[in-house]
Amino acid sequence: MDPVSQILNMLFTVEAFLLIFVIVLLKSSVKFVPQNRAWLIERFGKYQSTKEAGLNFIVPFIDRIAADRSLKEQAQDVPSQSAITKDNISLIVDGVLYFRVLDPYKATYGVDDYVFAVTQLAQTTMRSELGKMELDKTFEERDLLNTNIVAAINQASEPWGIQVLRYEIKDIVPPNSVMEAMEAQMKAERVKRAQILESEGDRQAAINVAEGKKQSQVLAAEAEKAEQILRAEGEAQAIIAVAEAQADALLKVGAAADTEQGQKAIQLDLATKAIAAKEAIARESSVVLLPESGTDASSLVAQGMSIINSLNNKQKNS
Numbered sequence: 001m002d003p004v005s006q007i008l009n010m011l012f013t014v015e016a017f018l019l020i021f022v023i024v025l026l027k028s029s030v031k032f033v034p035q036n037r038a039w040l041i042e043r044f045g046k047y048q049s050t051k052e053a054g055l056n057f058i059v060p061f062i063d064r065i066a067a068d069r070s071l072k073e074q075a076q077d078v079p080s081q082s083a084i085t086k087d088n089i090s091l092i093v094d095g096v097l098y099f100r101v102l103d104p105y106k107a108t109y110g111v112d113d114y115v116f117a118v119t120q121l122a123q124t125t126m127r128s129e130l131g132k133m134e135l136d137k138t139f140e141e142r143d144l145l146n147t148n149i150v151a152a153i154n155q156a157s158e159p160w161g162i163q164v165l166r167y168e169i170k171d172i173v174p175p176n177s178v179m180e181a182m183e184a185q186m187k188a189e190r191v192k193r194a195q196i197l198e199s200e201g202d203r204q205a206a207i208n209v210a211e212g213k214k215q216s217q218v219l220a221a222e223a224e225k226a227e228q229i230l231r232a233e234g235e236a237q238a239i240i241a242v243a244e245a246q247a248d249a250l251l252k253v254g255a256a257a258d259t260e261q262g263q264k265a266i267q268l269d270l271a272t273k274a275i276a277a278k279e280a281i282a283r284e285s286s287v288v289l290l291p292e293s294g295t296d297a298s299s300l301v302a303q304g305m306s307i308i309n310s311l312n313n314k315q316k317n318s
Helices: 003-029 104-109 114-130 135-140 142-160 176-257 260-284 297-317
Strands: 030-033 037-043 046-051 054-057 063-070 074-084 090-101 162-173
Touching: 003 030, 030 037, 037 104, 046 104, 063 104, 074 114, 090 114, 104 142, 114 142, 114 162, 135 142, 142 162
Parallel strands: none
Antiparallel strands: 030 054, 037 046, 037 063, 074 090, 090 162
């Protein structure tokens, strides 16, 4: 091979090497950061910059990606742990912590492992908050407990560039003895409510029965009163009608007795009544005393007529 060919081959090899070097250099310097992520760049081991989502450039072989931080919300399990309440009851509690990285620089250089740190902080804060509450309150006021834990963690984790969004307690497990006591208490409470409801029902039933009897007695009294009023009004009207009839009868009898025919009719009626009276006396008594001339009907009639005449004469003289 002649010297010219050797030189050309050498130049071609150098150009190819340079082309490959340039391609590798460009690939090393051009970085595409994904959405909701942040890359921390170090130059010679010292923090240089934070690259956010999009197209970014770094100096090859000098700059390096020291950390890749996610800016999304993250969910982290808080392991089960023992905590003691204000009334000295031991509980087993676990939960879920939701947080996100606000400052990638602080999350990288402010703490060694921010996930481990925030989890441990959540556990200690949860034990501290549970120690301020009694057992019954831990079940009734979970929202307040979660809020207090989030506020305490955010205050402590601010130097780490971490924001805790919420904390949710998953399970609160008391000891078996406390569970049995709580079940007995709930059973007693249910029995108490059942007895109260039953007594209220009996009371209402008794009130309804009494009200019914009272109303029936009132209605019966009003009915009796109305009946007595109607009976009294009927009797009064009957008495008035009888009196008016008797008065009409007396007026008619008086008018008839004032005539000659009426006088004869009265005399005949009196004689008939006298005979009937003597006959009744004779039937009921074994001994009857009569005047000598009173044994026959004609004498009786004559006596009756003489009595009537004497009465008439007295009326005329008067």
